[in-house]
Every structure is written in structure tokens, then in C-alpha cells.
Amino acid sequence: MIVAVGGLMGDATTKVATANPNTKFAIVDGSIALPNVYSAQFDTAQAGYLAGYLAAGMSKSGKVGTYGGLNIPPVTVFMDGFVDGVAHYNEVKSKSVQVLGWNKQNQTGSFVPGGNPFGDTDGGKSISTAMVAQGADVIMPVAGFSGQGTAQQALDSNGALKVIWVDQDGCVSAEKFCSVFLSTVVKNISDAVKQAVGKVADGTFAGGTGSIGTLENNGVQLAPYHNFDSQIPADLKTEIDKLKADIVSGTIKVQSKSQPVQPSAPAAAPSPSSS
Numbered sequence: 001m002i003v004a005v006g007g008l009m010g011d012a013t014t015k016v017a018t019a020n021p022n023t024k025f026a027i028v029d030g031s032i033a034l035p036n037v038y039s040a041q042f043d044t045a046q047a048g049y050l051a052g053y054l055a056a057g058m059s060k061s062g063k064v065g066t067y068g069g070l071n072i073p074p075v076t077v078f079m080d081g082f083v084d085g086v087a088h089y090n091e092v093k094s095k096s097v098q099v100l101g102w103n104k105q106n107q108t109g110s111f112v113p114g115g116n117p118f119g120d121t122d123g124g125k126s127i128s129t130a131m132v133a134q135g136a137d138v139i140m141p142v143a144g145f146s147g148q149g150t151a152q153q154a155l156d157s158n159g160a161l162k163v164i165w166v167d168q169d170g171c172v173s174a175e176k177f178c179s180v181f182l183s184t185v186v187k188n189i190s191d192a193v194k195q196a197v198g199k200v201a202d203g204t205f206a207g208g209t210g211s212i213g214t215l216e217n218n219g220v221q222l223a224p225y226h227n228f229d230s231q232i233p234a235d236l237k238t239e240i241d242k243l244k245a246d247i248v249s250g251t252i253k254v255q256s257k258s259q260p261v262q263p264s265a266p267a268a269a270p271s272p273s274s275s
Helices: 007-019 044-058 073-093 121-133 144-156 175-180 189-202 234-249
Strands: 002-005 025-028 037-042 063-068 098-100 138-142 162-167 181-187 209-213 220-222
Touching (some): 002 007, 044 063, 044 073, 044 138, 044 181, 063 073, 063 121, 121 144, 144 175, 162 175
Parallel strands (some): 025 037, 063 098, 138 162
Antiparallel strands (some): 181 220
């Protein structure tokens, strides 16, 4: 089995999987309707919604920000949820917290310039510097290593700027910045890959299908608050827990143009190996 990690691997995985029908593949953050490819995806808009509510509740300036590496669905799905979480906070609290860096309606916003969108710390820092100049005091970068530019800026700000990380718990994946991370919008990639590999091992693998991580199945979540646990008001924590329960029950429906959908099942399975 071969596991491709990242939505940008979609075209390459499709090409190689088509040319090698007897090999089983899985792709993380991609949807491929081939009989030998399993798609592991994550509805991070749901956990992003909780992050947006958290950011709005912790902002002192009334301005928060988010930016991405590239304008692609696995990135913007975080940002859509974040914007809607802030909007929900404004609605229930009669506030007017502003989001910089992303317009959900127009699907336009701030992205790391240049040819290294997920590995340019200077590019990430330049975006967050502009947001801070406009008043943002909480920023969620969805830009991989580029986001460490923002984390370093927050570390240098002596508490003025706080960060919400993405993908893996920032206090594990970028431990030196743990003191500035309010939380992380987590994708449970390890369990999704384990599930895909397990299906190969037990003979239940079926291509053209896959998994979608949600709050309900713990495929996405907010990480622990770590250093900020004692600083986040108890009522805000309770409200976020209630929001999670409402999303799981369907009382609140989180919507994004970039939310993942299951690939259409292929018409036929790959032919057995001649060997």
C-alpha cells in the first residue's frame, strides 16, 4: 500500500494509481474515485467553527485574522469554519468582532506569496504583521511551516498576539511556540491512515470510498488549551463544548464550499495480479 499525504498529491496519485491497478493507495486530504484508492478527508470547517468562536471570545481588540498557504479546499475549509464561528459569536453576544484575511462569500483572502506557500516563514510573518497593524490580536494561519512566522511574531509580542494552530496539536508539532497557541484545529490523520491500512490488512479495502473526519467521530477536534487553560473563561469553555454538541447533533449546521464529499464509487475493482 502507498499513502499520499496532501491534496496537492491528487494528480500524481491518480496518474500512478491508474497505471498500477493492482497496488492499493490512500490519499490524505484528497478525493479520488478509483477502485484502488481510499480517500481520507477531514471536515475541518466544524472544528474551525469552534476555533473562530474561541478567537472572538479571547480577542481584546475585536479583530482576528486567518490566512492560508494556497487557495485550495483543504485550506479554505478551515477558514470558512473560522469565519462562521466568529459570526456566531457576534450573533449570540451582540458583538462585532471582525475577521481579517478571508471573505467567505467571495472566497478571497490572504495567502502566502511566492513559490513556497507552506514553507515560507517570512511570508507568513509578513501577512500577520499586516494584520497586527490593522488591530488583529488572534490569528489562525493555515499554511504549514509558513505559519511559524506568525508564531514567532506572537512569541516576540509578549502576549499581545495569540495564535490558533492547525493540523496537529501545535504544542506537539511546534512545541517551542506552545506558549502562544490558544488551541489547534486538529485533523486526526493518524487514525484515518491506520483505518485505511487496516482495511488492506483485513481484506475489507474498497477503493472509491474513504473516511471523512468530523467532530462526531473525533476525526477533527480542538486540541487542549494547554498554557491558556487557566486564562480562558469557564463560561467560554462551556459555550464551546455546547457548540460542539450542537454541531454533532445537527442543531448547528456548518457549511463550506470546500467541505469534503465521498468520491463516487468506481464501477469495477482492479483486476487481480497475474503473478
